[in-house]
Each structure stands twice: as C-alpha cells, then as structure tokens.
Amino acid sequence: MLSMTIDGKPAETFETFDVVNPATGKVAATAPECTPAQLDEAMASAAHAFTTWRTDDGVRRQALRDLADAVEARHDELVALLVKETGKPLAVAAGEVASVGPWIRYYAELEWPHKVIQDDETALIEVAHRPMGVVAAITPWNGPVGMWSWKIAPALRGGNTVVLKPSPFTPLSTLLLGEIGASVLPPGVINIVTGGDALGKLMTAHPTPRKVSFTGSIGGGRSVAVSAAQDLKRVTLELGGNDAAIILDDADIPVAAATLFAFSMFNCGQICCIPKRIFVPSSRYEEVVEAFAAAAAATKTGDPTDPTTTMGPLTTKPQLDRVSELVADAVDNGARVVAGGKPVEGAGYFFEPTVFADVAEGFRIVDEEQFGPAIPLLKYETVEEAVQRANATEYGLSGSVWSKNVARAKAVAEQLECGTAWVNCHAMLPSNAPFSGAKHSGVGVANGEDGLLSFTEQQVVHTARG
Numbered sequence: 001m002l003s004m005t006i007d008g009k010p011a012e013t014f015e016t017f018d019v020v021n022p023a024t025g026k027v028a029a030t031a032p033e034c035t036p037a038q039l040d041e042a043m044a045s046a047a048h049a050f051t052t053w054r055t056d057d058g059v060r061r062q063a064l065r066d067l068a069d070a071v072e073a074r075h076d077e078l079v080a081l082l083v084k085e086t087g088k089p090l091a092v093a094a095g096e097v098a099s100v101g102p103w104i105r106y107y108a109e110l111e112w113p114h115k116v117i118q119d120d121e122t123a124l125i126e127v128a129h130r131p132m133g134v135v136a137a138i139t140p141w142n143g144p145v146g147m148w149s150w151k152i153a154p155a156l157r158g159g160n161t162v163v164l165k166p167s168p169f170t171p172l173s174t175l176l177l178g179e180i181g182a183s184v185l186p187p188g189v190i191n192i193v194t195g196g197d198a199l200g201k202l203m204t205a206h207p208t209p210r211k212v213s214f215t216g217s218i219g220g221g222r223s224v225a226v227s228a229a230q231d232l233k234r235v236t237l238e239l240g241g242n243d244a245a246i247i248l249d250d251a252d253i254p255v256a257a258a259t260l261f262a263f264s265m266f267n268c269g270q271i272c273c274i275p276k277r278i279f280v281p282s283s284r285y286e287e288v289v290e291a292f293a294a295a296a297a298a299t300k301t302g303d304p305t306d307p308t309t310t311m312g313p314l315t316t317k318p319q320l321d322r323v324s325e326l327v328a329d330a331v332d333n334g335a336r337v338v339a340g341g342k343p344v345e346g347a348g349y350f351f352e353p354t355v356f357a358d359v360a361e362g363f364r365i366v367d368e369e370q371f372g373p374a375i376p377l378l379k380y381e382t383v384e385e386a387v388q389r390a391n392a393t394e395y396g397l398s399g400s401v402w403s404k405n406v407a408r409a410k411a412v413a414e415q416l417e418c419g420t421a422w423v424n425c426h427a428m429l430p431s432n433a434p435f436s437g438a439k440h441s442g443v444g445v446a447n448g449e450d451g452l453l454s455f456t457e458q459q460v461v462h463t464a465r466g
C-alpha cells in the first residue's frame with residue numbers, strides 16, 4: 001500500500017479506506033486514513049521546514065527543477081495509478097502527467113517581480129513579496145496530478161511549505177507524488193495526507209496554515225471560506241463552472257462543432273472549464289445538432305487501458321448517479337435525445353456520450369453543472385439574447401465564442417461574465433495565463449505570475465532619504 005508522506009518519511013498507517021476503480025466498480029486499492037494527530041505532525045513538520053525553505057530563492061528554484069525531473073522519471077507509474085483511480089483513458093492520463101514537469105519548470109524559471117514605485121531624494125519605496133508560511137492545499141478527483149502541480153509549484157516557489165490532501169476518491173497518484181517529492185526536497189516541504197472531507201475541514205480550521213488553496217465544488221469552497229475566515233487565513237478557491245460556448249452564425253460549423261464536442265466530452269465531461277451549454281443560432285441549429293450526433297457516434301467508450309478508447313467511465317459512483325439524474329430529468333421534460341441518454345449496462349461507471357437538442361433554461365442539465373458526458377444545445381435568435389442567457393447564472397468560470405470573424409467574436413467574448421473568455425478555442429490553460437472564476441466560480445487567482453503572487457504577502461519597504 002502507498003503511504004502518506006509526513007516530514008519526508010512514509011507515515012505509519014492505522015486505518016485505511018477503499019479506492020474503487022471506476023472502470024470495474026471494484027475496490028482496486030486501499031489508502032491510509034490520516035489521524036488528527038498525524039495531521040498535527042504534518043503541520044508541525046511544514047512549519048519547521050518553512051523556517052529554512054523561505055530563506056533562499058536560488059535553492060528553491062533548483063529544487064523545483066529537480067522535482068520536475070523526478071516526476072518525469074516516474075511517468076509510467078503515475079499514469080497507471082491515475083488510470084486506475086480515475087478511469088481516464090491512457091492518453092488523457094499520460095497528457096495530465098506529462099503536463100507536470102513543464103508546469104513546475106515554468107515556476108522555477110519565472111522572474112520574481114520587484115517593483116520600485118518611488119526612487120528620489122525623499123524616499124526609496126519598493127514593493128516586495130514575502131512567503132506566507134504553511135499552505136493547506138486541497139484537490140478534487142477530476143485531475144489529481146495536474147491539480148497537485150498547480151498548487152505545489154507556485155506555493156513552493158513562493159517560499160511556502162505545503163500540507164496537501166487529495167480527494168478520497170483518487171488518492172493514489174498523489175501518494176506516489178508525496179514519495180517522489182520526499183526523494184528530492186527537504187523533509188516537511190511537501191506533506192501528503194489522505195482522508196475524507198472531514199480531514200479537509202480539520203485542515204482549514206487548523207491554526208498553522210496561513211493560506212488555504214482549494215479546488216472543488218462551490219459548496220466545498222463556501223465551507224472552506226467560512227472556516228478560513230475564523231483566523232483570516234488567505235484563500236484561493238477554484239470552483240465549479242457552467243461554461244457557455246456561443247457559436248455565431250458565421251462560424252466554421254464543422255470545426256466549431258467537432259472541437260466543442262471533443263472538449264465537452266473530455267475526461268468524460270469532468271473538467272471545470274469545458275463547454276457545458278452550447279448556444280447555437282437558429283439558422284444553423286440542425287447543422288450543429290447533426291455534427292454533434294455524428295461526433296457522439298464516433299466516440300469509443302470503454303476500457304480506459306485500451307489505447308483505442310476515447311472516453312472512459314465517470315470517476316465516482318455519486319457522479320454517475322448525478323449525471324443519470326440530470327439526464328433523466330431532461331428526458332422526462334421533453335428534451336430531444338440526439339445521442340446517448342443512459343448509463344452503459346455492465347460493470348463500471350460508464351455513461352453514453354449524450355447530446356440534447358430542444359432544451360433551454362429551466363432544465364437542470366442547463367441550469368446546473370453536469371460534470372459529465374451530457375451536453376445541451378440551446379437555440380438562440382439574436383447575439384444579445386445569447387450573451388444575456390450565457391451570463392444568467394451564478395457561475396462565471398469561463399466561456400467561448402466561435403466565428404470566422406475574429407473581431408466580431410472577440411467583441412462578444414468580452415461581454416461574457418467569466419474569468420477566461422476564449423475565441424475559437426476552449427479550455428486552453430497555459431501555465432503563464434492567470435486563471436480565476438468570476439461570481440460563484442472562485443475567489444482569487446491561480447496560475448501565471450498572479451498565481452505565484454497569490455502565495456505571497458505583499459510588503460512595502462519604505463526607506464526614508466534626505
């Protein structure tokens with residue numbers, strides 16, 4: 001069994017919980033259940049490591065380069081664990097693991113901003129950024145390896161140490177990352193603890209961390225914000241989305257439809273920032289419906305370890321139940337089923353790639369984040385109406401606009417109320433672009449230079465002259 005990593009060492013396991021392989025529905029492994037005393041040890045270790053780790057940025061940069069190399073050296077093992085615990089097809093899991101090395105190196109090489117805002121005979125005023133302390137990091141089940149790197153790389157470069165908890169559904173790859181981290185980093189710089197939501201609550205309420213970096217559901221984020229408010233911990237919350245993609249009437253329909261379908265089904269629809277509501281002009285509606293139906297028919301759902309599979313199962317049983325419920329609601333309320341519409345019979349949490357036409361606001365599949373392989377196509381008459389409907393939601397993560405006329409599409413994209421607006425693409429997440437959610441989709445910023453700064457405290461150094 002894989003161990004937790006506390007203070008640079010494997011931690012003793014007292015109790016365990018089961019991890020299910022979603023492709024079979026069977027228990028595939030067990031994982032250690034962190035005790036409250038072990039969480040205290042992890043926090044104390046991180047606090048102790050911080051006193052040294054914070055001091056030398058050159059050491060940190062080199063350690064991050066070493067960490068990137070160490071992760072890459074264990075690529076195949078990480079991919080195998082990720083497939084086993086999430087059900088991602090091999091190529092998708094390999095892509096996620098391969099993203100980690102470059103992500104960490106981006107932060108290793110990023111130049112630390114140091115701003116001089118006044119330099120004259122009266123004063124030298126500089127704005128610096130200092131490490132915060134211990135970071136409590138909490139990740140979801142849909143991208144455990146990628147989310148690990150999104151948190152670890154900027155937190156460590158910023159001079160902080162980390163206690164990180166993955167989702168109890170997918171702890172295995174993160175446990176291995178803990179072992180890998182311990183092989184190249186000083187003890188306590190990254191501690192990995194595993195357990196359920198209750199452990200996450202203990203982390204956010206714990207007196208040691210100065211920041212909580214949380215990725216997960218809006219409900220989870222709200223609870224973290226309330227808990228962290230007690231001692232004014234800083235928070236970054238990366239939460240759910242219900243992305244609108246607006247196809248304009250002059251779009252290249254075959255390209256737009258194929259790309260949007262592929263993204264909406266990517267990782268079995270379980271990505272925060274993929275298209276979840278597609279707005280289609282009535283003049284091109286049936287064309288788009290046909291293109292989505294053809295793309296769904298070409299999807300190969302099945303065993304994620306088969307290299308020809310393009311879509312695996314949903315990752316958790318509760319998520320399978322939730323998607324089944326939203327799809328049944330749409331069917332019961334008269335949506336036109338263009339493709340799919342039901343779970344795949346047999347073992348595992350498989351669901352047919354599903355496309356709905358003749359749906360609108362008021363259907364749960366439109367109003368709520370489905371986080372699964374079921375995409376609604378919504379008909380609109382005017383662009384103003386499409387924008388208004390796209391924005392009529394508490395979500396505000398991202399969105400996209402599609403047109404051959406880039407200037408026109410960009411003008412529409414700028415009206416979307418969301419953290420990232422894409423033009424003729426969707427879900428593009430380079431390490432140098434800040435990523436944030438508007439409205440209920442998040443608080444604070446991840447990624448890019450802003451993401452690094454979010455793991456620091458700003459300090460003005462004002463030196464009097466004259």
Ligand code: NAD
Pocket residue numbers: 138139140141142143165166167168195196197198199200201204215216217218219220221223224237238239240241271272273369371397437441442
């Ligand atoms: P979740 O909120 O149920 O759990 C996420 C993590 O938080 C898990 O590790 C869980 O154990 C822990 N947790 C749950 N409740 C907690 C609490 N009250 N206090 C502390 N920790 C708690 O979310 P999930 O179902 O694992 O993930 C799916 C959601 O994550 C979707 O809504 C998706 O859109 C969102 N997500 C957002 C982003 C982003 O960058 N915006 C990225 C990936 C996923």
